Amino acid sequence: MRHAHPVETVRAAEAALMARLPEGTLMQRAAAGLAATCARLLTRRRGRVYGSRVTVLAGSGDNGGDALYAGAALARRGARVTAVLLTPEKAHPGGLAALRAAGGRVTAEQEVGLAEFSRADLVLDGIVGIGGRGGLRPGAAPYARAGRSGIVVAVDLPSGVDADTGEVAGEALRADVTVCFGTYKPGLLIDPGAEYTGAVQLVDIGLELPEPEVTALQHADAAALLPLPGAESDKYRRGVVGVAAGSARYPGAALLAVAGALRGGAGAVRYVGTAAEEVVRRFPETLVTEGGPAGAGRVQAWVVGPGGGEGARQALTEALASDVPVLVDADGLTELGRLGPDALAGRTAPTLLTPHTGEAARLLAGAEGGAPPAAEDLAAARLATARRLAAAYRATVLLKGSTTVVADPGGAVRVNPTGTSWLATAGSGDVLAGLAGSLLATGLSPLDAASLGAYLHGLAAREAAGDPGAPVTALAVAGALPTAWRAVRGA
Structure with missing residues (x-):
């Protein structure tokens, strides 16, 4: 599990550790890990560190100090290191002295700095640390636009990215590798900030941290959540998931939701x-019941809304009246936005909402009144949006997008690390709804069902798209889900 902590928590942990260590020890640990990563990158790129061109972009404070000390370590190994001081009067004195003592060059002339940046084999981005807010300042912004031929390594966080949220309020320096210290920062895992990080390397510097506010599953975590049948299992003990989906206008949504549900671990799917007729023809193992959810018989979870059309309001009302978990998607979310959070009041079983940002805007308008917020604004602040929805509806929210964020009303957040841009295809959300609903029916909590569903869905999409990637259909993603299960179990 990847653990991410906000800046305030990291600062407190750093202060507690520094109080017990000799002065400068923590920075030396960070710089040593940073320099080791840079040395590996240079060796991979050029065969050796000696003779490599390294440019250090050094801002003020400890972030610039980390970069300068790492530059000094590389200079001692024979690299030709030039430090470009963005704020010369605030440069870290110890790091600056170490770099000069190791034979590194120092300049405050930005024309020289831009020239060094463009021809360096490796650039260390130590402009702004985790405490920075907003985009790059005017003096540093040209580096975000300049051409480059080498690797850019961000020190703890790409400059211009908000560490706590992943928001990018202006220009930011895109990294090929980010070396973070002590713990991941939420902004490294969540778009748009995650688009700037490249590969992320974690350096342990000995911080003692509380339980994380934001996590991301890895294969081992996903494997531990997989609902696996035992020797005494039967289809009912494994759970039955009900699917209320499809309409005259969108019959395919029913097929896709059922396709996902059949591969989600439940023992049976009731449609x-x-x-x-179309569902049974394509998936004869599906149980079919006439009418709506109220008369369908016992299930352990409901999926309501994909392609629901004119019948979505009635199906949603009947499902929410049950005492089992309910996943609400697509047209069900539109109806819920019209009804508002009061529609969930008094429910004893949990609710999982799976909106994209357009649906999130309608849900927020239903909860807060007024016009719906702009979807692009919600996409730029994914973490805040998911938390805002979870609090407003007292439900778990799976916010779909380039980074899928799952937030529960208790404050826990999981960020999904899998997926591919090829998932932006019609019907993929229907497959995800069926898959996550099936996982709910096996007994997983909404947080676990949503995060595991998103994880498997993303892996299946990568499998269906192949390498280097090609267009996929939603049904192909559903068909690749067994491969995703096997990949997780095998790990």
Whole structure:
């Protein structure tokens, strides 16, 4: 599990550790790990560190100090290191002295700095640390636009990215590798900030941290959540998931939701809706019931809304009246936005909402009144949006997008690390809804079902798209889900 902590928590942990260590020890640990990573990158790129061109972009404070000390370590190994001081009067004195003592060059002339930046084999971005807010300042912004031929390594965080949220309020320096210290920062895992990080390397510097506010599953975590049948299992003990989806206009949504549900671990799928004939023809193992959720018989979870059309309001109302978990997607979310959070009041079973940002805007308008917020604004602040929705509806929220964020009403957040841009295809959300609903029916909590569903869905999409990637259909993603399960179990 990747653990991410906000800046305030990291600062407190650093202060507690520094109080017990000799002065400068923590910075030396960070710089040593940073220099080791840079040395590996240079060796991979050029065969050796000796003779490599390294440019250090050094801002004020400890972030610039980390970069300068790492530059000094590389200079001692024979690299030709030039430090460009963005704020010369605030440069870290110890780091600056160490670099000069190791034979490194120092300049405050930005024309020289830009020339060094463009021809360096490796650039250390120590402009702004985790305490920075907003985009790059005017003096540093040209580096975000300049051409480069070498690797850019961000020190703890790409400059211009908000460490706590991943928001990018202006220009930011895109990294090929980010070396973070002590713990991941939420902004490294969540778009748009995650688009700037490149590969992320974690350096342990000995921080003692509380339970994380934001986590991201890895294969071992996903494997531990997989619902696996035992020797005494039967289809009912494994759970039955009900799917209320599809309409005359969108019959395919029913097929895709059922396709995801059949591969989500539940023992059986019970379908209600207008596409029963098409569903049984394509998936004869599906149980079909006439009418809506109220008369469908016992299930352990409901999926309501994909392609629901004119029947979505009635299906949603009946499902929410049950005492089992309910996943609400697509047209169900539109209806829920019209009804507002009061529609969930008094429910004893949990609710999982799976909006994209357009649906999130309608849900927030239903909860807060007024016009819906702009979807692009919600996408730029994914973490805040997911938390805002979870708090407003007292439900777990899976916010879909380039980074899928899952937030529960208790404050826990999981960020999904899998997926591919090829998932931006019609029907992929229907498959995800069926998959996550099936996981709910096996007994997983909404947080676990949503985060595991997103994880498997992303892996399946990568498998379906192949390498280097090609267009996929939603049904192909559903078909690749067993491969995703096997990949997780095998790990």
